[in-house]
Amino acid sequence: xxxxxxxxxxxxxxxxxxxxxxxxxxxxxxxxxxxxxxxxxxxxxxxxxxxxxxxxxxxxxxxxxxxxxxxxxxxxxxxxxxxxxxxxxxxxxxxxxxxxxxxxxxxxxxxxxxxxxxxxxxxxxxxxxxxxxxxxxxxxxxxxxxxxxxxxxxxxxxxxxxxxxxxxxxxxxxxxxxxxxxxxxxxxxxxxxxxxxxxxxxxxxxxxxxxxxxxxxxxxxxxxxxxxxxxxxxxxxxxxxxxxxxxxxxxxxxxxxxxxxxxxxxxxxxxxxxxxxxxxxxxxxxxxxxxxxxxxxxxxxxxxxxxxxxxxxxxxxxxxxxxxxxxxxxxxxxxxxxxxxxxxxxxxxxxxxxxxxxxxxxxxxxxxxxxxxxxxxxxxxxxxxxxxxxxxxxxxxxxxxxx
Ligand code: HEC
Ligand code: HEC
Ligand code: HEC
Ligand code: HEC
Ligand code: HEC
Ligand code: HEC
Ligand code: HEC
Numbered sequence: 001x002x003x004x005x006x007x008x009x010x011x012x013x014x015x016x017x018x019x020x021x022x023x024x025x026x027x028x029x030x031x032x033x034x035x036x037x038x039x040x041x042x043x044x045x046x047x048x049x050x051x052x053x054x055x056x057x058x059x060x061x062x063x064x065x066x067x068x069x070x071x072x073x074x075x076x077x078x079x080x081x082x083x084x085x086x087x088x089x090x091x092x093x094x095x096x097x098x099x100x101x102x103x104x105x106x107x108x109x110x111x112x113x114x115x116x117x118x119x120x121x122x123x124x125x126x127x128x129x130x131x132x133x134x135x136x137x138x139x140x141x142x143x144x145x146x147x148x149x150x151x152x153x154x155x156x157x158x159x160x161x162x163x164x165x166x167x168x169x170x171x172x173x174x175x176x177x178x179x180x181x182x183x184x185x186x187x188x189x190x191x192x193x194x195x196x197x198x199x200x201x202x203x204x205x206x207x208x209x210x211x212x213x214x215x216x217x218x219x220x221x222x223x224x225x226x227x228x229x230x231x232x233x234x235x236x237x238x239x240x241x242x243x244x245x246x247x248x249x250x251x252x253x254x255x256x257x258x259x260x261x262x263x264x265x266x267x268x269x270x271x272x273x274x275x276x277x278x279x280x281x282x283x284x285x286x287x288x289x290x291x292x293x294x295x296x297x298x299x300x301x302x303x304x305x306x307x308x309x310x311x312x313x314x315x316x317x318x319x320x321x322x323x324x325x326x327x328x329x330x331x332x333x334x335x336x337x338x339x340x341x342x343x344x345x346x347x348x349x350x351x352x353x354x355x356x357x358x359x360x361x362x363x364x365x366x367x368x369x370x371x372x373x374x375x376x377x378x379x380x381x382x383x384x385x386x387x388x389x390x391x392x393x394x395x396x397x398x399x400x401x402x403x
Contacts, residue, residue: 031216064116122388138153151377166178175204263277296393330361332362
């Protein structure tokens with residue numbers, strides 16, 4: 001009798017103890033208790049997780065640990081010369097990476113890589129200064145396998161004061177919280193009642209994760225953990241139930257430029273919401289001839305006859321939302337052919353490229369690569385601006401192809 005009582009007590013205590021440790025180990029998402037975090041999706045959605053966790057979306061921002069940072073820190077390609085007395089050097093010190101400014105051979109200032117943006121074409125980094133992030137003057141570009149000025153930065157003198165504002169994170173991360181505080185009393189003057197945004201580091205959810213696209217999913221995950229026999233999705237927005245505009249809006253949120261008039265934060269967007277409740281079109285958006293190939297896939301695609309004259313084209317027509325854009329151009333030809341079977345090109349076109357080759361290269365002629373007007377950069381010791389080249393999403397007939 002006594003033995004069973006003791007045993008019972010031990011069991012109760014063990015259960016309590018295990019529960020307690022579980023509680024403290026439990027992941028709490030900075031977005032709040034409605035969110036479960038991507039790791040919790042693995043056990044039921046392994047394929048989607050495997051794909052998405054390797055995608056550029058997941059890496060759109062990341063902590064600047066050496067594994068995540070592109071570029072050379074010790075070979076010949078790690079020095080940028082501004083003038084004969086001034087250079088910026090990429091340096092590894094212990095486990096941290098820095099951009100270090102030297103004047104006449106003397107170190108003047110050093111800023112640590114803290115957060116990286118991007119991996120595919122380019123990577124830019126930021127450092128922390130008084131609870132805000134500032135862009136480092138040099139970025140890494142895959143097209144030249146080298147460092148060059150961050151977009152819009154000068155090549156004749158280093159510049160450390162470009163704040164990377166919350167807007168950047170709203171397209172490149174899944175959460176970041178900031179609050180407005182009055183400036184410290186020394187800085188305050190009577191004429192301006194300046195308030196400054198300060199970012200809470202601990203609230204950053206790096207990259208574009210599952211719940212950034214699918215909305216909060218804690219309830220969904222908990223339901224299915226408790227009800228393993230239920231096979232139909234519970235407590236989650238289904239993309240299948242959305243209309244075409246809602247599906248487009250879920251991608252256009254971050255792929256339709258950044259010049260609308262802001263009504264609500266992008267961070268508040270959930271699938272099924274209307275983008276028109278977040279951004280109002282402004283004059284620059286009606287300037288349709290000048291849409292940039294960078295960051296504006298939606299509006300370019302929306303100008304194509306394919307989009308206008310068919311009622312089904314959206315981003316998912318050509319992209320798996322959990323994977324990067326396929327580099328295999330022939331795979332897109334197959335998609336073109338679902339709507340353009342039996343397409344016959346003129347003899348002059350076929351002279352440029354034989355029919356067999358043409359069949360695999362629709363994209364090369366009809367979605368050609370174009371240089372961005374928004375993004376340019378300069379190499380060390382060079383006055384010339386280098387171009388940033390992306391494929392246009394305005395599907396059409398281009399003069400280069402006509403020649
Ligand atoms: C305990 C298992 C379980 C966990 C954990 C889980 N899900 Fe699910 N989920 C399901 C089941 C079951 C379905 C329905 C069958 C299917 O579509 O795979 C589903 C379906 C979905 C769908 C498709 C909905 C539709 O109808 O189109 C999405 C999106 C989704 N889950 C997202 C998530 C995300 C994001 C997480 C992590 C935060 C997550 N799930 C965690 C079990 C789970
Ligand atoms: C919260 C903002 C956001 C949303 C929502 C979003 N994207 Fe993106 N997307 C980005 C950013 C930022 C990048 C660039 C990431 C990088 O390279 O650092 C990107 C990159 C991509 C790429 C290129 C990836 C590669 O490396 O080839 C594709 C394709 C893409 N997005 C498609 C989509 C589609 C389709 C949707 C809708 C289902 C969508 N995106 C929704 C922000 C977003
Ligand atoms: C860039 C936005 C985006 C991200 C990030 C994303 N999804 Fe999805 N997901 C979608 C879209 C859009 C669909 C609908 C695809 C369709 O209709 O073909 C989808 C469909 C799904 C489905 C339904 C089955 C399927 O594969 O079509 C599941 C399950 C799912 N996602 C889980 C996840 C999980 C888990 C993660 C994180 C590891 C994740 N998603 C990340 C946009 C995203
Ligand atoms: C409106 C959404 C949006 C905003 C705001 C935005 N970006 Fe992006 N950014 C994108 C998208 C989408 C891509 C990838 C596709 C492209 O270049 O068209 C991208 C690409 C990039 C890349 C190249 C990524 C790669 O893998 O090649 C870098 C670096 C970058 N952005 C940094 C920034 C910084 C820094 C800011 C703020 C100054 C910023 N972005 C603001 C949407 C945005
Ligand atoms: C969802 C169906 C659909 C898909 C997918 C599609 N198109 Fe189209 N496309 C159309 C329709 C509809 C038109 C308009 C035909 C018309 O008005 O006579 C069109 C028109 C065109 C035109 C003529 C454009 C002009 O300005 O005169 C070209 C070129 C074209 N498509 C190429 C492509 C290529 C290349 C792809 C693949 C990358 C593709 N399309 C994918 C439906 C589609
Ligand atoms: C008709 C097919 C088609 C449709 C529809 C389409 N894309 Fe693409 N997308 C492509 C092709 C082709 C590429 C270039 C692949 C390459 O060159 O490696 C691409 C590349 C991209 C990239 C990477 C840019 C780069 O150069 O790295 C992004 C981002 C992207 N698409 C976003 C979108 C978004 C968002 C939508 C919906 C608004 C969309 N796409 C609709 C065919 C399409
Ligand atoms: C070598 C460049 C090139 C390639 C590759 C190419 N096209 Fe074209 N395409 C053209 C040119 C130039 C025209 C306009 C003259 C013509 O019709 O031949 C055209 C016209 C078209 C049109 C409009 C025809 C009309 O009557 O309005 C469509 C649709 C089209 N192409 C689809 C495709 C598809 C689908 C593929 C891939 C199977 C493809 N093209 C591959 C250059 C190309």
